[in-house]
Amino acid sequence: MQAxxxxxxxxxxxxQEIAGLTEIAEMxxxxxxxxxxxxxxxxxxxTVGSKLLHKWICESTAPDxxxxxxxxxxxxxxxxxxxxxxxxxxxxxDRYLLDNLEYGPGPLQAQxxxxxxxxxxxxxxxxQCSVRIDLRDGECPIxxxxxxxxxxxxxxxxxxxxxxxxxxxxxxxxxxxVRAQQIDVLDPQIDFGLDADxxxxxAVLRRLRGRDCVQKQHxxxxxxxxxxxIIALLGVIFILLRRPFPRKE
Numbered sequence: 001m002q003a004x005x006x007x008x009x010x011x012x013x014x015x016q017e018i019a020g021l022t023e024i025a026e027m028x029x030x031x032x033x034x035x036x037x038x039x040x041x042x043x044x045x046x047t048v049g050s051k052l053l054h055k056w057i058c059e060s061t062a063p064d065x066x067x068x069x070x071x072x073x074x075x076x077x078x079x080x081x082x083x084x085x086x087x088x089x090x091x092x093x094d095r096y097l098l099d100n101l102e103y104g105p106g107p108l109q110a111q112x113x114x115x116x117x118x119x120x121x122x123x124x125x126x127x128q129c130s131v132r133i134d135l136r137d138g139e140c141p142i143x144x145x146x147x148x149x150x151x152x153x154x155x156x157x158x159x160x161x162x163x164x165x166x167x168x169x170x171x172x173x174x175x176x177x178v179r180a181q182q183i184d185v186l187d188p189q190i191d192f193g194l195d196a197d198x199x200x201x202x203a204v205l206r207r208l209r210g211r212d213c214v215q216k217q218h219x220x221x222x223x224x225x226x227x228x229x230i231i232a233l234l235g236v237i238f239i240l241l242r243r244p245f246p247r248k249e
Contacts, residue, residue: 028058028066028108030131032178037113045184050116054098056131056178058108067140068108069132070101078124086129091145100145118185127180134173 035042037053046052056070073086075097085098092100097117101110118125 026061027174028060028063028068028133030056030058030068030108030133030176030178032056032127032129032180034127034180034183042181043183044181045186046116048116048118048185048187052114052116054101054112054114054127054180056101056110056129058131058133060108063107065136066108067134067136068110069134069141069143070110070129071132071143073098073127073129076126076128077119077122078126079122081119081122089145090143095147100143103140103142116183116185118187123184123186125183125185127183129178131176131178132173133176 033042033055035053035055037051040053043050043052056068058066058068060066069090071086071090072084072088074082074084076082085093086101087093090101092098096115098114099112101112103110116125
């Protein structure tokens, strides 16, 4: 009868260290621009009613990791008077000043066309918004807003001291404030609403009028062609009048 025998053999098992894979991506850098919708150039001098395109862009080495929400936008003049135009949820307060935003066309982008407006007796207009950056979890949420005209909401004054940057929220979101470039909005009905005694204002007027008016040198060639055609036409008429008409027999 064969007896069972247990054989013990020591085996050393080495545990291989597993290195964690961490994707390192810098926080998006955000900016706010107001541009001409045709040329896509930033604007600094416009007239009341001019078409503008508001653009919010956040750039990152890994844009698919983040979501952005533009909210709490306000407009201020150079004296500190401030009014809200986009609420804390990212919804329009007055659609005639700035309607609900359109997100896209690329990742971490939002935009909306609007018309230039100004404060009474003021020229300078400054736009500022807050942008919330969140880690992406599925599709980026887009603010759901009602049509602001239904509620007839009006501009709400806001103290400039309310604006602050919140580096990090408890839920991991990041809030940053972004400012568009300063814009001079001029009203042609009141001589652009400016004091021509100031050097800066005079320069602004000259630039704006130069854009709206045709330069003299651009009229020289068309004027010369028109004069030549008139002279040639008069010459033909003169020759026809001097030519004797055939007599009827």
